[in-house]
Amino acid sequence: MIFTENGTYTFNGETKDYKYAATANLSEQAALVNAVTNIVVTEQGYMPLLLDAALRCMLVKFFTPIGKEPFMDDNGDADIDLFVEFDNATGVSDVILNNMDAVVRDNILTSIDDNIAYKTGIRKDGISTAIVELIKVLTRKIDSLDEGLDKEATMNFINKFNEFGFDDESLVNAYMNSEQYKENVAKVVDAKNEKIRELQQKVNADTAKNVVADKKPAKKATAKTRKNADSDSSIEVVKG
Numbered sequence: 001m002i003f004t005e006n007g008t009y010t011f012n013g014e015t016k017d018y019k020y021a022a023t024a025n026l027s028e029q030a031a032l033v034n035a036v037t038n039i040v041v042t043e044q045g046y047m048p049l050l051l052d053a054a055l056r057c058m059l060v061k062f063f064t065p066i067g068k069e070p071f072m073d074d075n076g077d078a079d080i081d082l083f084v085e086f087d088n089a090t091g092v093s094d095v096i097l098n099n100m101d102a103v104v105r106d107n108i109l110t111s112i113d114d115n116i117a118y119k120t121g122i123r124k125d126g127i128s129t130a131i132v133e134l135i136k137v138l139t140r141k142i143d144s145l146d147e148g149l150d151k152e153a154t155m156n157f158i159n160k161f162n163e164f165g166f167d168d169e170s171l172v173n174a175y176m177n178s179e180q181y182k183e184n185v186a187k188v189v190d191a192k193n194e195k196i197r198e199l200q201q202k203v204n205a206d207t208a209k210n211v212v213a214d215k216k217p218a219k220k221a222t223a224k225t226r227k228n229a230d231s232d233s234s235i236e237v238v239k240g
Helices: 026-040 048-063 080-090 092-099 102-120 126-141 151-164 168-176 179-215 223-233
Strands: 005-011 014-020
Touching: 005 080, 005 092, 014 092, 026 048, 026 102, 048 080, 048 092, 048 102, 080 092
Parallel strands: none
Antiparallel strands: 005 014
16 A cells, blocks of 8 residues: 555554555455455454454554554454553544545445345345445535535535434434435325325226226127027927
């Protein structure tokens, strides 16, 4: 990676300058995703408890040239417990996350979730994931008003979202309290009503056709028809 950004951290009473990267190419992203997944999913099982720490640890390892002293052993492998202590004191992973290219960050986070789901068969709740993705899109596009985004509607949504916090249930509540949700519901109701109207019109038309058909006069029987009817109704006398 190319380390273009500058930062400073203080750990164990010592202040150090460091550099970090703000982006990564696809192969670098893939390597980071696999590293995080391999920490969380092992032969011993799935350990979601380690996910956040593993992600932050690999971000610092991949996106900075910080040496092994703070949180790595002699083999260059990260010690999660040492890293958590280091990161809590320095906040380096937050610096990286907050300054990373948004597309790269989303690619990494989404790919980690997908990779873990592929290996474990466990996938996050679909509704919550969809709402989180919607928040990400709105956040990315808030500065792209020339693309036709309504700033007032977007801020309304985000404000509603912030009122409720960030857990799964609150995400759903935030969306259901947004103007966008109400507008979408109205559109769905209108569409259903239109379908009902169309169906009712078709039923009425079919009913009218049947009524007209029932009112048509029956054809008069012809002489040939009467003759056949008579012959059909004759009684054969059997002599004993």
